[in-house]
Amino acid sequence: MYPAGNLFVPAPHGRLEAILKKPRAGSIRGVSLVLHPHPLFGGTMHNKVVFRAAAALNDAGLVTLRINFRGVGQSTGTHDEGYGERDDVRAGLDYLADNYPGQEITLCGFSFGARVGLEVGITDERVVRLISIGTPVDKYDFSFLESCRKPILFVQGEHDEYGNVERLRELVAKIKAPTELKIIKGAGHFFDDQLDELKAAITVWVSQAHSSSRDSR
Numbered sequence: 001m002y003p004a005g006n007l008f009v010p011a012p013h014g015r016l017e018a019i020l021k022k023p024r025a026g027s028i029r030g031v032s033l034v035l036h037p038h039p040l041f042g043g044t045m046h047n048k049v050v051f052r053a054a055a056a057l058n059d060a061g062l063v064t065l066r067i068n069f070r071g072v073g074q075s076t077g078t079h080d081e082g083y084g085e086r087d088d089v090r091a092g093l094d095y096l097a098d099n100y101p102g103q104e105i106t107l108c109g110f111s112f113g114a115r116v117g118l119e120v121g122i123t124d125e126r127v128v129r130l131i132s133i134g135t136p137v138d139k140y141d142f143s144f145l146e147s148c149r150k151p152i153l154f155v156q157g158e159h160d161e162y163g164n165v166e167r168l169r170e171l172v173a174k175i176k177a178p179t180e181l182k183i184i185k186g187a188g189h190f191f192d193d194q195l196d197e198l199k200a201a202i203t204v205w206v207s208q209a210h211s212s213s214r215d216s217r
Contacts, residue, residue, distance in 0.1 A: 014076030035113030157187030
């Protein structure tokens with residue numbers, strides 16, 4: 001059994017089990033929503049990639065909110081093939097906007113979580129920047145990202161089983177917004193032996209983004 005979350009986020013179907021964690025030290029530099037991989041294949045907010053991504057965001061000074069999508073853990077509802085899960089993403093954003101007004105929101109998704117989260121994040125005005133981990137370009141259509149105008153970090157394993165690196169490069173080349181593609185050498189979809197590199201890539205990018213944002217004010 002996975003450990004329980006420490007709060008529930010209101011959702012149209014009831015509630016979403018979630019974990020909220022603040023940075024260990026210093027002032028809060030922003031907030032973030034972190035989304036897990038496919039629920040029907042064991043994906044939860046306790047996934048090791050999701051956990052490390054959240055830790056990276058904490059290290060960069062961001063409050064992190066991890067949610068279990070509908071039907072996962074103690075979240076109500078049932079899996080909805082990504083359609084209803086978009087509402088779950090919006091519920092998570094609502095929670096962050098309500099509880100941390102004025103803070104910049106970074107949206108971070110892994111695999112299925114990236115597909116669902118990015119589609120919501122590119123149009124939601126509350127989201128300032130996006131992180132896509134293990135982007136499964138071999139499984140889902142990501143062409144909607146071509147219209148994105150927000151900064152995006154892509155972190156991909158060199159040997160990702162669900163996201164061919166060259167296909168991802170082709171997608172990134174079509175995006176007009178500022179993008180960074182970080183390829184982790186030797187890594188597969190779940191970054192088994194490269195989780196530290198994954199974490200470092202996220203912390204560095206977010207820290208630099210927040211510094212640039214602050215300097216431009």
